[in-house]
Amino acid sequence: MTRTEVLIASAEANSAHNYHPLPVVVATADGAWMTDVEGRRFLDLLAGYSALNFGHRNRRLIDAARAQLERVTLTSRAFHHDRFAEFCARLAELCGMEMVLPMNTGAEAVESAVKAARKWGYTIKGVPDGTAKIVVASDNFHGRTTTIISFSTAPEARADFGPYTPGFEIVPYGDLTAMSQTLTQNTVAVLLEPIQGEAGVLVPPAGYLAGVRELTRERNVLFIADEIQSGLGRTGRTFACEHDGVVPDMYVLGKALGGGVVPVSAVVSSAEVLGVFRPGEHGSTFGGNPLACAVAIEVIAMLRSGEFQARSAELGEHLHRELAVLRDTGRVTQVRGRGLWAGIDIAPAYGTGREVSEKLMDRGVLVKDTHGATIRIAPPLVISKEDLDWGLAQLRTVLGV
Template sequence: MSKTADAIRSADAHSAHNYHPLPIVVATAEGAWMTDVEGRRYLDMLAGYSALNFGHCNRRLLDAARAQLERVTLTSRAFHHDRFADFCTELAALCGKEAVLPMNTGAEAVETAVKTARKWGYEVKGVPDGHAKIVVAADNFHGRTTTIVSFSTDHEARDHYGPYTPGFEIVPYGDLTALASAVTSNTVAVLLEPIQGEAGVLVPPAGYLRGVRELTRERNVLFMADEIQSGLGRTGKTFACEHEEVVPDVYILGKALGGGVVPVSAVVADRDVLGVFKPGEHGSTFGGNPLACAVALEVIAMLRTGEYQQRATELGDHLHRELNLMVGGGAVTAVRGRGLWAGIDIDPARGTGREISEKLMELGVLVKDTHGSTIRIAPPLVISKEDLDWGLDQLRSVLAE
């Protein structure tokens, strides 16, 4: 039995089967490349769903982590530590906000944002206790906790996990009229992804985010932008909302904030929003730990150079030009996305997204399918143009079969 087969067999025997990974067992990785236990190399065109925006084993991030590992890694929030203030200050400044509430995973950050909006609604807006409503979009993906799947329209994520948490109104993504109709005096927030990643990298109609911003401001409702996948350089801007010059009331961040080294997430807003929390009302043992803060501080410093946003813009323009040339050739029916992020719809007659992903894996390229015959491409922002073109050549080869 090969090393790969043996490792997969052992994993299947001793882990819950809540994922269906491609049959590859990664041993090492650097930049945009991963190497499996057999020594085969693969171009990573997924980047951990944007958690690896800065590539695998980025030296700046590893150096920051190593230096902190020698000092202190965890204090809990029972005590102050010497990286926390800098992390909060720098992240708040990056977002143009006043305060940060750190957590670990993206789902935790979304849960925190939900709690924030409800508390703000009761204590600031004056919504009767227990009556707060949050408007969300169909086909959203904000995580898989019990509360979050309560407002999911994905049956795989939602079915058989009830009873579900009430207090959410679901409207079609990109439909301002439906959104306006759903907002009532008890609405405390609108929670949206500026670009829906899991749904197939869906970009909303031009002017939609601006319209959401205007509507929420007029109705005294918080606009909460889930930038967990779309933020921190992926689309060519620090935040995807910037493409419409929109600043939400609340940023929800994760994935790339930890640089692919440690889990780091955060809710970022002004004091009039995050100020609703008092000691003991919300928290996390690991949230804002010294190791997380050290790595995230380096991520913020890297983003401040603008280098990664520029790379995502330039390489993203090239990526979309090349992908759009494939549309109408009999295999690709549509391409969507922004920056170094694309959803590619494959004619179902040519194969499912899983089948296309497996064929690409055989040629040394790693992507991920979603929703039937759609594949997603989101390479690390450090990928070279030559490697990107090589990966696209492999895609052309598979589609030509």
């Protein structure tokens, strides 16, 4: 057996089978490239589902982490530390908001947003106790905790994990009429992904997000934008909501906020919304720890330059022009996305998404499938045009173009 086969067999024997990874074992990585235990190089066109927007081992982020490692890594929120105030202030400013609630993972941030919206509904809006409703969209992906799967429409996320948490109503993504009809006096929030990533990079119809913003403002309902995958430069703007001229009441952030170094997530909102929390009502041992704050401060500084958003916009235009040509061949039935982010539906005659992903892996390119026929492309924003073109050339070869 090869070293790869030995390591995969060991992993499958000793870990829960909650993922179905491609059969590659990464050992090192730099920028947009990864190298496996056999010494083979792979172009990373997934970027950790946008957690690696700034590439593998980005020097600025590694240096920030290393410097903090020499000082203090964890205090818990039982004490203040000297990086916390700066992190909160800089992230609030980036978002145009007032307060930050730091967490670790995206799902943890979504759970925090749900709690904040419910308490705001009871203490500020005046919804009767125990009746708060949150409206979400079908085909959503906000995580896999027990509460979050309660409002998922994906059978593999829900089956055999009930009973489910009540208080959520599901409407079709992109349907303003259904949204309007579902909002009631007891609705405290609408929770949406500005672009649905796990569903296949689904971009909503023109005017949808602006319409939701108008409806929620009229009905005194919070608009929560889950920008965990779509935010922080991925779509060519700092936030995907910006493409529609929309500012939500609350951002939920994660993935790229940790720079591919440590898990960092946050809920960012107004003082009215996040000010509802009192000591002891919510917390996280590692949330807002010194190491996380140090890395995230550097991420925010990088985003403030606008360099990465501009690069995603420019290379994204090129990516989508190339994919449109591929679609015209009939090998691909649909292409969606914004910036350096695309969902590509493979025509059935040319294989499933998994089969295409495996063939690309054999040619040195790593992507990941979803929903059977779809592959997603989301390279690090630092990728060169030459490397991106090489990766697309491999896709054309796999599809016989």
